[in-house]
Amino acid sequence: MFATKKKNRALREAGWGRTLVAGFIGLIYFSPVLWIVMTAFKTRQDALATPPKLFFEPTLDNFVRVFYRVTTDGDQLSTGMGLYFFNSIFIAGAGVLLAVVIGTLAAYGFSRYPLRGNDTYLFVILTTRMLPPIVVIVPIFLMFRVTGLSGGYIGIILLYAMFNLAFSVWMMKSFFDELSADVEDAARLDGANDLAVFFKICLPQLKAGLAATVVFALILTWNEFLFALLLTGSDTRTVPVAMARAMGGQLGVDWGLLAAIITLFLVPVFAVTYMLQNHLLRGVTFGTVKK
């Protein structure tokens, strides 16, 4: 129904002049990303050339070096980056999934079965996001040491889930608040029990909201560096941490290698956002337009 509406709306397209100006401004904002992506395809000489080369012969060498390094004996050795990519995907995925599942259930509770002092609890949940995470890093580090969660998957997944929980509770609650309570009552009257009302009536209406929550939480988690640095071990290291380690070297910063890691690192977030973009737009503007 949205597609047809879009087509019917006869908005006048901007002329070439405006389009070019907008494109130019967009290019300025996009240029750092473009720079990195281009550098990923450059040889070491091209990457360091002054003035910078806009046209060059692309090479995939950097991408190979992300995963394999050649020893002085001529052997190919894994750099472990494949594992780190898996770690990033697994840890961020599990953390976000956990946060969104718990957050959605909690949000439904807050929205439909308010407690005495409901707003106070919601505020308390929000306060967990009010201070910069670095403030609590020492106590959390100690907690992880004492409980033995440090270095393993479970610890860092739980931590990310906790960080995203406040966000997903608030976001999902606002979506649930927008749903018509009459629709839920109608379903109960039609014979649905509470579980059916939640899973068959409420959730399917909130696909867009869920998508938006997942994408925002995923971006935050995917890029997280500080806690990953302190709380992951050599087997559970995520890409941002590995990236920092790859920066140093006897020959200075290996820009080509770094750019290749970053380029690969951008792909999953880009792909997820692209897949969910239709939902995302509806999720962000949900309830702002009268239906």
Added chain:
Amino acid sequence: MSSLKVTNLVKHFGDVRAVDGLSIDVQNGEFFALLGPSASGKTTSFRTICGIETPTSGTIELDGKDMTDAAMRDRDVAMVFQTFALYPHMTIRENLAYPLRQMKLASSEINSRIDETAELLRLSHTLDRKPGTASGGEQQRIAIGRALIRRPHLLLLDEPLTNLDAKLRHDTRAEFKRIHRERKITIVYATPDELEALTMGNRIGVLRDGRIVQTGTPDELYERPDNRYVAGMVGSPQMNLIPAKRGGTENRPTVVTDFGEFHEAPWNSPLADFAIGEELLFGIRPHEIVPKNGAATTAGPTIDCHVHLIEPIGDLVILDLVANGTRLKMVLPEEQAIAYSPGSSLTCGFDLATTHVFAKETGTVIRQPLPEKQKA
């Protein structure tokens, strides 16, 4: 046999008394209209009857069985919400099927009922679309279909026409009557619109502040309102309620208005119970006031007045009159009204037997015209 019997139903939300002693008795197969302005407790009454809300006190009997505390699914009551409350993520077919799936019916049975209901409500062409793409009238019919498809014992309709435009309202009104006739189902219909209530209800309960002030057939409510509230609510344009006082002597009471003193009317004897000078309301329907040309017709009192405003409504015209400072309305056929324009003077008259008198303080009726059959 009574299909729905509500006795002394009370529902409070904190300090708000949404329903405050509601009692109705709806017979099997009846079309019962619940007439009341917004916030008079219609929706809360319905929500309590179908079990969404738990009553504070009172009892609800369905088909002779006490169902006050029964689970929603055991009540066999369907409701059409004012907002329609369709499932936006399901197709129209799935919307209709939902209550049947909850009943765990065989899919062949579900399909045949969907076809039947879609045909009854002329929805066959829309079944595979989402409700969001349907027009207002179609959405309304889907909501009714979803309620009817269960073949419920009792159907509650909560202001079902409020969200439709004027033409659709008219068509849908006829639709409801047709469905009621064809399905022989008991319907309780809540509406703030007296015209809807009068045209559709076998009987009407007038609701005010969470309780029924009068129940009766449309004719009874129109001709013999029990109090000034019902008198003002039923009938369009509404009854003229003119400030008056009890006058005359102890044994020979009269009603005194700004434009005349009336005596020798049927309301004389009950009026004797009121103190001289007590404030009253003198009620007369706009349709009962007629112009009097010349002195030929002498029966009944006359009023000298002038025309203040003219409101044409199709082939009828409402004349806003001022008689000695008192405003009153009169309804005339177009061809008679053409003789008058704002400012013109006229003399009109009425039959005292058609008038009503209410106590101003309590609003209760002191005298009402006799029922049609007793007049004869």
